Amino acid sequence: MSIATKAVLASLVATLAFPASAETLRWARAGDALTLDPHSQNEGPSHTIRHQMYEPLIIRDTTGAFEAALATDWAPSADDPNVWVFNLREGVKFHDGADFTAEDVVFSFERAKQPNSDMKELIGSIVEVRAVDDYTIEMVTDGPNPILPSNLTNLFIMDKDWTEANNTVDVQDFEGGEITYATTNTNGTGPYRLVSREPDVKTVMSRNDDYWGRDQFPMEVTEIVYTPIQNAATRVAALLSGEVNFLQDMPVQDLARVDSADGLVVKQAPQNRVIFFGMNQGPDDIEADNVDGANPLADVRVRKAMSMAINRDAIQQVVMRGQSQPAGMIAPPFVNGWTEAMDNESSTDVEAAKALLADAGYADGFSIRLDCPNDRYINDEAICQSAVGMLGQIGITVNLDAKPKAQHFPLITDGQTDFYMLGWGVPTYDSEYIFNFLVHGRESDIGTWNGTGFDSDDLDTKIKTLASNTDLEARNAD
Numbered sequence: 001m002s003i004a005t006k007a008v009l010a011s012l013v014a015t016l017a018f019p020a021s022a023e024t025l026r027w028a029r030a031g032d033a034l035t036l037d038p039h040s041q042n043e044g045p046s047h048t049i050r051h052q053m054y055e056p057l058i059i060r061d062t063t064g065a066f067e068a069a070l071a072t073d074w075a076p077s078a079d080d081p082n083v084w085v086f087n088l089r090e091g092v093k094f095h096d097g098a099d100f101t102a103e104d105v106v107f108s109f110e111r112a113k114q115p116n117s118d119m120k121e122l123i124g125s126i127v128e129v130r131a132v133d134d135y136t137i138e139m140v141t142d143g144p145n146p147i148l149p150s151n152l153t154n155l156f157i158m159d160k161d162w163t164e165a166n167n168t169v170d171v172q173d174f175e176g177g178e179i180t181y182a183t184t185n186t187n188g189t190g191p192y193r194l195v196s197r198e199p200d201v202k203t204v205m206s207r208n209d210d211y212w213g214r215d216q217f218p219m220e221v222t223e224i225v226y227t228p229i230q231n232a233a234t235r236v237a238a239l240l241s242g243e244v245n246f247l248q249d250m251p252v253q254d255l256a257r258v259d260s261a262d263g264l265v266v267k268q269a270p271q272n273r274v275i276f277f278g279m280n281q282g283p284d285d286i287e288a289d290n291v292d293g294a295n296p297l298a299d300v301r302v303r304k305a306m307s308m309a310i311n312r313d314a315i316q317q318v319v320m321r322g323q324s325q326p327a328g329m330i331a332p333p334f335v336n337g338w339t340e341a342m343d344n345e346s347s348t349d350v351e352a353a354k355a356l357l358a359d360a361g362y363a364d365g366f367s368i369r370l371d372c373p374n375d376r377y378i379n380d381e382a383i384c385q386s387a388v389g390m391l392g393q394i395g396i397t398v399n400l401d402a403k404p405k406a407q408h409f410p411l412i413t414d415g416q417t418d419f420y421m422l423g424w425g426v427p428t429y430d431s432e433y434i435f436n437f438l439v440h441g442r443e444s445d446i447g448t449w450n451g452t453g454f455d456s457d458d459l460d461t462k463i464k465t466l467a468s469n470t471d472l473e474a475r476n477a478d
Helices: 044-053 102-112 148-152 160-165 232-241 252-259 300-309 312-319 350-359 380-392 405-413 432-439 457-465 472-477
Strands: 004-016 024-029 058-060 066-068 071-076 083-088 126-133 136-141 192-198 202-207 223-228 265-270 273-279 324-326 366-373 396-403 419-425
Touching: 024 232, 044 192, 044 202, 066 071, 083 102, 102 126, 102 136, 102 160, 232 252, 252 265, 273 300, 273 380, 300 350, 300 380, 312 324, 312 380, 366 380, 366 405, 380 396, 380 419, 405 419, 419 432, 432 457
Parallel strands: 024 223, 366 396, 366 419
Antiparallel strands: 004 265, 004 273, 004 324, 058 066, 071 083, 083 136, 126 136, 192 202, 202 223, 273 419
């Protein structure tokens, strides 16, 4: 069943120009963190910045393997398969000097389950988090959950007393435009402390010299200055001039020029993300098109035609300059649940696509608005622009509406878009993450990023068994 037109798997491209003796890291990328509230927005750049100041119980190393952070070890209870036991790191201090204890973990997990939290899907199977003593907690799940640790690597721990003292116990209502103390202030246990925060302008952090892991992790950098620079040419110019010395979201058209510049090093690796177009197939009528009383996206023939019109190879070669891989499913190859047989993208066939449209009753095509971010993914707006032309070849007039991610993402989570671009990474390396957020029918605590209107009680039941199924073959077969 097609719920979206998959487009490309973009490559992560980062450029580094940083002398070994330097103490200040001047870091830039296209967009800013959406918020510093640890539980508000489940978004890559936001997590990346928060990881400098906050910590979860578990992290992953550069190979993707688990590594101890605020928890030193964890395992299912020998007495009850529905209980995980976590031993916590002793002697850890929050940035204000307060001790880190189990009380902070219990509080943080309860906070992360609130309605405004964008992290609640990750811990939906947890029934209770309880403190056994100051440095031991138990997580009670609604069934055996072998993948629970995978869901915790971005679940940051807050200081309970600090949060209560600053009236920020409730997770920020990001979609409602709420600003709280936690959106621009932090008090974590991480390697860097927040010095100043100017949203969309600059964030400054200084090294936490009391960090528990200072002897375990490289911490030569004493100051981090993070600057979002949306314009690609301006970002590259800042790098070449020395204004910044670490650049993410490297424009693919500038790779060769930057790589040949003295003192600059380009590093590339496949990104754990798929870029796709979502289509709202649920309602009988939609607002984004010019068809009265009907929803063309509800017809699988229309969705197939649109998928066949998207020339993924052309996007790979022209827009992404070879720095992407055509995709046929939302899961990247290194995510559990991916199969080569399923990752078979539609072949581009304009004439066959036109025939499908005609068969569906849209021989003359129709018009529709495409919502797209312009500061989140590499060449995101350019990919959308290319799709506009490709869909035009089969008679679909696409009106592109590109905007910053802070305005774009709420359109999806609020159900205010019918045709949209989204990129989805899988930090858990398990396809359950995709199903929980994107495929399950939209409810208060699951399916919150399902903008397609797809809803199946039978599939929802299967999705809810994914976390507790310990038989990998049976799990993947479902």
